[in-house]
Amino acid sequence: MDVQQKLAILADAAKYDASCASSGGTVRDSRGGRGIGSVDGHGICHSFTPDGRCVSLLKILLTNYCGYDCLYCVNRVSSNVPRARFTVDEVVALTLDFYRRNCIEGLFLSSGIIRSPDYTMEQVVEVARVLREEHGFRGYIHLKTIPDAAPGLLERAGRYADRLSINVELPTEQGLASLAPEKNALAIRRSMARMRVHIDDARNAGKEARAAPAASMPGAVPRRAMPTPFAPAGQSTQMIVGADATDDRAILTTSATLYGAYGLRRVYYSAFSPIPDAASALPLKSPPLLREHRLYQADWLMRHYGFSHEEIVPSADAGGMLRLDVDPKLAWALAHRDRFPVDLNQAPRELLLRVPGLGVKAVDRILAARRVRRLRSEDLRRLRVPLSKVMHFVVTADHRPGRSFEAADFGAHFRPAPVQASLFSG
Numbered sequence: 001m002d003v004q005q006k007l008a009i010l011a012d013a014a015k016y017d018a019s020c021a022s023s024g025g026t027v028r029d030s031r032g033g034r035g036i037g038s039v040d041g042h043g044i045c046h047s048f049t050p051d052g053r054c055v056s057l058l059k060i061l062l063t064n065y066c067g068y069d070c071l072y073c074v075n076r077v078s079s080n081v082p083r084a085r086f087t088v089d090e091v092v093a094l095t096l097d098f099y100r101r102n103c104i105e106g107l108f109l110s111s112g113i114i115r116s117p118d119y120t121m122e123q124v125v126e127v128a129r130v131l132r133e134e135h136g137f138r139g140y141i142h143l144k145t146i147p148d149a150a151p152g153l154l155e156r157a158g159r160y161a162d163r164l165s166i167n168v169e170l171p172t173e174q175g176l177a178s179l180a181p182e183k184n185a186l187a188i189r190r191s192m193a194r195m196r197v198h199i200d201d202a203r204n205a206g207k208e209a210r211a212a213p214a215a216s217m218p219g220a221v222p223r224r225a226m227p228t229p230f231a232p233a234g235q236s237t238q239m240i241v242g243a244d245a246t247d248d249r250a251i252l253t254t255s256a257t258l259y260g261a262y263g264l265r266r267v268y269y270s271a272f273s274p275i276p277d278a279a280s281a282l283p284l285k286s287p288p289l290l291r292e293h294r295l296y297q298a299d300w301l302m303r304h305y306g307f308s309h310e311e312i313v314p315s316a317d318a319g320g321m322l323r324l325d326v327d328p329k330l331a332w333a334l335a336h337r338d339r340f341p342v343d344l345n346q347a348p349r350e351l352l353l354r355v356p357g358l359g360v361k362a363v364d365r366i367l368a369a370r371r372v373r374r375l376r377s378e379d380l381r382r383l384r385v386p387l388s389k390v391m392h393f394v395v396t397a398d399h400r401p402g403r404s405f406e407a408a409d410f411g412a413h414f415r416p417a418p419v420q421a422s423l424f425s426g
């Protein structure tokens, strides 16, 4: 099998992993003839899969052979798919080749587990080592790590990679035990905890080195050498949504724990895709992609808008699912109408962030503008916020929402208009 054939198989096999965004990397460049390539702090080359997920290139598996039998995975040992395996040198050569042709700005590398977790992890780390040390590669590297691999290997991976990730796969331990019996939830959490310690240590050491006074200042102690970075873009994980009956409440509870306990940068949600020759324990259909989208919106509210997961998603007794017809922030506002309307000229930032249609930037601009004048509806128009949504929830110097706000069917106003289904659609 030649490299192009392997690439076709191993790039296709990697497409199910959604945890590959590249934000937060270290700024590096190759000016002055140092190495090749560059990456800026805002991320690297992105592409989109047919179902709309954002992926970064070159995204491949080292191999899709795997000794494990995770039921949801197309690469599991019992799966009847064509197999391929790259050598370390082939992945290095492909990465450099694509990079030089300006097709990619980084590498996302994962692998099926061959021989043992340690052997596989050694191969993955070796690709990153050769790229960095032998070719001076300064692009973005995201390595998927194997939780059962030796701690020393994870530590080496962090020295070369911008980002590391370990997939928790299923939101609950029970789910993991039933669909991925060889995986160990405890080992996954233990590895995440170890990575957090390394990431925090490296970050703190970097801060101390930067804070030390420069040697040129009178009486200064020479500045300490910058410590070796460890996964400067942090760690992330992915959860499969809809492969079992776990509700959104449990999914977001797990996410909140992962952000809080392990300092994850991102949790990615990947709607389960039915695979060929699937086990009977799996659903026959994917969940609606809108569910995945609503989870991302809820996750965003938790990370940037001060919402807790308990506020966003109903309890298990009340169904435990995010609404699909309206976004989670609007759903929260509709369920808490007693908190509205919010006076844009007086409300604190935390409350402004809860107004449907107002993003973080708009809120900061509102706070800056109201220091010098009383805000009117015209000011909102200039901020380009969606007025048809926002004006129902706010008071300005010249606007107060009407009584319709109190009507029982007020929420219907925001639901998408029904669409006549085609007679011929499936």
Ligand code: SF4
Pocket: 066, 067, 068, 069, 070, 073, 074, 075, 076, 077, 111, 112, 113, 180
């Ligand atoms: S270990 Fe990874 S590659 Fe192997 S079957 Fe499980 S999910 Fe798939």
